[in-house]
Amino acid sequence: MSNVPNWNDLLPTMGAIESMAPEKLQRVDGAIEQYSITLGFGIAAIGNLLACTASNGQTGLNDQTATDIGWLLESLGELSARLADTGNAVSNRRRTLKPRA
16 A cells, blocks of 8 residues: 555645746645635534434444544545645745745
């Protein structure tokens, strides 16, 4: 499974960010902001679903589903953190490219 890319492999590196044109930096910045918001609301929704399901006395939550949700949340948390790091790098780069008054 070491051949499988992780989130870091799929997002732009610092070198790629530094070589991006200003227009592309703006598009990347917008995409990161939008995906970060979507991830945040999605994680919150999964938490709500998990809490409601676990407290349901009739059907409950089976162990495999709880395990799968746990791994999903771990992965989403890592992606969310990496998006924030990438967003910060893009914002910093955009600031350095702005002409000074």
